Amino acid sequence: MTDRATIQDIADALGLSRNTVSKAINNTGSIAETTKAAVLKKAAEMGYKQFSYLTLPSFSDDAENMEGPEGGLYDQSVTRSKTASGPREIAFITTGQMDNSHFGTTMLDRISHELAIFGYSVTIYRLLPAELAALRLPPGIHPSRTAGIICAELLDKAYCRMVAGLPYPTVFVDFPVYLDEEAPKADILLMDNSSCIYSFIREMKAKGVRRFSFFGDVLHCRSFYERFQSFRSALEIYGLPFDMSSCILTECSELRRDGFSKYIKTLSDTLQAMPVLPEVFLCANDFLAIDLMRALNQIGARVPEDVMLLGFDDSSESRIVTPALSTVHIHSQTMGYTAVKMLLGRIKQPDLYSQVIHTETSLVYRASTER
16 A cells, blocks of 8 residues: 555555544544544554554664564564663743643654653753843753653744754754844754645635734744744735734733733734734634634634634634634644654664754634634
């Protein structure tokens, strides 16, 4: 089977519905673990995109070409016995609070699973403000036990530059925006922040929509910056007007420090000051979209009748808010697999050129864009 296998191909091979296969691959919804395992195994056998991780070879020299039986998972005890000696801990550094709403939680689960196959453990370090300010690693990270670092939502420019200059193999999941200075060389993992935005704007234009705006702090992180740049580029390509005055590019984290009610009031006042509301707001993530939904409600604007909203991340909140939020789904399991592949490649070949990789995303339409 070629690497062009589709979800429908896998479903047909297993006698399952396309929806069930999609849930198993994307780790969404509730399905039996045995069914999920069967789907992932078949996806590996058929060469479905990155899910060939189930037959991923060991990076140790004496197990370089080893695969599991019939394309399945290898015996982990065998794999561990064949991995090289040395530090076996991967430090996962973050400044964020990862909970069930965050795509990074599923990504971290996949990272831990994949690294365990190669005999590595993962230790999570939540960076303290004092460590961030002092450009200091958490004390548990040490060459005697730390084989590599994965940084997630670590967006302080000075700190990222410091980490990128260390001798540890490192992968950054998202990255700061360096506009006024040269960015450090680093391996960076991002989700595709462009394709779904282009598709959404093109499809909305076909329905007669012409007034689009963006909500989010463009300089918050590289992902937000790419989403805004894709938004502007798509408008230009499809011959649609771009009105900067209708975009809300505020640093929302600063506003929230003064209290959530005041923050929503500021958004409401900003919306009311607009001569004409846009037909659609593209929001940098789901939580900003939900905040904007509250602000629109305060000024009596209905979603989607008066203003449509698109989020990004496909958080659990996006499914339960009313109206349910159209969004962009991040394939967090694929991101976890890719982060491990990048890090192990860097461990094996420290002198490789740095790389930036984007993983696939999917557009999810719900009630917030229905008219």
